[in-house]
Amino acid sequence: MTDTIVALATPDSQSALGVIRISGKKALEISEKACGNPAPPPRYVHLTKYKSAQNETLDQIIMVYYEKGKSFTSENCLELTCHGNPVLIKEILNDLLKRGCRLANPGEFTYRAFTNGKIDLTQAEAIADLIGAKSKQALMLANKNLDGNLTNKIRQIQSQILVQQSNIEAFIDFPEDDLGDEKNRQVITSLCDISSELTGLIEFGKKINVFNRDLKVVLIGPPNVGKSSIFNRIIGMDRSIVNHEAGTTRDFIDYKINLGMVTVRLYDTAGIRKAEQQIEEEGIKKTHLLIQDADLVLIILDRSLPYPSGVDLEIALDIKNKKSILVLNKSDLPKNIDMSESNFRHLRTTVVSTNEKESISSLTGLIQNLLLEEYKTENEFNLSVNLRQSSALLKAQNAIQKSLETLEVGNANEFSVPDLKEAISCLNSIVDTKDNEDMLDLLFSSFCIGK
Ligand SMILES: Nc1nc2c(ncn2[C@@H]2O[C@H](COP(=O)(O)OP(=O)(O)OP(=O)(O)O)[C@@H](O)[C@H]2O)c(=O)[nH]1
Ligand SMILES: [Mg+2]
Known part of the structure; x- marks a missing residue:
């Protein structure tokens, strides 16, 4: 990503303060030329003047520099806290555009954090949920996913499926080991448990919709x-x-x-x-x-x-x-x-x-x-499941069901493997879909500008 993006992160109205975020290559240049800070130590608060390209002082601001690799987007980032006057903010934004930045799309900072591997998709969605939460409970649920609870759950289910896939593949590779009825039953029982767990998560998603x-x-x-x-x-x-x-x-x-x-x-x-x-x-x-x-x-x-x-x-x-x-x-x-x-x-x-x-x-x-x-049961709420995630869970569950149908027949176990792989891939799309650009565009376009 070569563009340096800029956006107002606070509401565009009169307020005590306004925060402008900048992410990308030009961040350091802006720090030097507009804020007079050639080598800002990262994560320190710098009280400085913001000067336009014409060398006019536009405002006294607080500048914080976040260095590449450690910032939210993993790029060089600046946060400028200026006074919350829409006229002033427009002047600073226009100046930043003149200096080669471009206005960020909705959710583009989070998108960059995601594509640069700082957060996964469930965490990106949790950030949007945190901002849009309509109740305290919704806030708490969003925080759980930000901590990675849904991702951990998905990874755990994926590895359970993988274990069963390996059991079946072992039988394909070494048929003389004869999986036998008993082992076949064990695989079926485990996959049934996984299927129920997925149903539980889907139902849970419907249930917690009430908080949003x-x-x-x-x-x-x-x-x-x-x-x-x-x-x-x-x-x-x-x-x-x-x-x-x-x-x-x-x-x-x-x-x-x-x-x-x-x-x-x-x-x-x-x-x-x-x-x-x-x-x-x-x-x-x-x-x-x-x-x-x-x-x-x-x-x-x-x-x-x-x-x-x-x-x-x-x-x-x-x-x-x-x-x-x-x-x-x-x-x-x-x-x-x-x-x-x-x-x-x-x-x-x-x-x-x-x-x-x-x-x-x-x-x-x-x-x-x-x-x-x-x-009522508070400790039930350990993670959150949204509509997109529910629909991927449902696809995964359908794939497991298909593999179970094959396994129930008994002697064609290898045909169940593609369905298990499909289930794993559906679950993966919940956490990490870098190749599905349309879906990512749709998802991040619902974010606010500046996030
Ligand atoms: N004594 C007493 N009077 C009440 C009480 N609650 C409401 N009222 C009176 O009952 C009358 C009707 O109250 P509203 O709140 O307008 O009743 P409503 O059901 O909205 O009436 P509509 O809009 O006409 O359908 C008013 O004179 C109120 O002061 C109460 O708890 N005790
Ligand atoms: Mg009335």
Whole structure:
């Protein structure tokens, strides 16, 4: 790679500081000519002036030099920390372009780190995941892969396959040794175990997807039960209009909050009832659509009123197969509801009042627990598996299955070897695909510029 690349690594907006990264051959020349540091000791902080090609001082900056072989990209690198003014940053970037640098493509620094062998593909992806993580748990998972946990797991499975491949090849090379039924069985059993391990990883990948997206929690119920009041209490501000008249909320209102390990998008909706006007009907239609897409539905009822049997069947059909909680609101008022005939009587139920802070806190805790119900065992999360990796795992698993079909037949063991090699190669593509340029382009183009 001959080009020297440059990019702003921080957001292009007014801020205290802005960081510009440079990687490539010209880094030392820039250090000397623009920053007046002919021989900068690596990894030291240098307070200096940045001077343009016309010898104008553009800013007082901090320059750090990272030497070839030891930098992130493994090339000579500079990090210039200047003041965070977009006008100033543009001047410095333009000057660097004049000095022979070119603007980096998205993810190009990481791409160089990968092609120069500083990191493997799972670690490169972990860096992107770390930057894009939507929750604390997602951050922790990205860090595990940055440590190489997924790579280690893949390498371990590859060597297990290789052992079985050698066992089969030994039989091909020395048929007089007669692998025999017993040995054939052992190979089959081991490959079945490997196949199950791959399934486990694929399933795990699907499971942890929950930490990388906004989970949808939808508040529904008849009008006037206090949906908007609960919504406002959970998000901690008066975002939705509350009124004693039924039918106040027409269109849904949403707000993003962090609930411990997950990020939740909370929706306040129009109360479900037989609509009096078309505009209200539109709002109710949207409520039904939101329920379809929800990760968790909170059915709010007014505990101080008799059970509202008019709409419960409609809601019950909507929430079929959905994770749901029944929330009985207005517990500060005398109880009048009778749930014995209700379609919701089997749901997990909690009683709240928007006038009682504690009851809302425990509702928030319950939401969090339910969303994370199936992800409780902390130590399970030792690595992360994304969609690309899952699809390679699936291909590897299919190849193992094919080899197993051949082995089950018994007397044609050598035909199972190509499938085992294919499985190893699929697994390799998770960690190290230097020859698949299209895939690499696609992968790194999703990175941010400057990373
Ligand atoms: N006593 C009491 N009143 C409440 C409670 N929560 C809400 N309210 C009152 O109930 C009325 C309706 O509240 P909203 O939050 O607007 O109800 P909603 O379900 O969003 O109503 P729509 O938008 O019309 O569907 C308001 O007068 C609130 O002040 C509560 O816990 N206790
Ligand atoms: Mg409302």
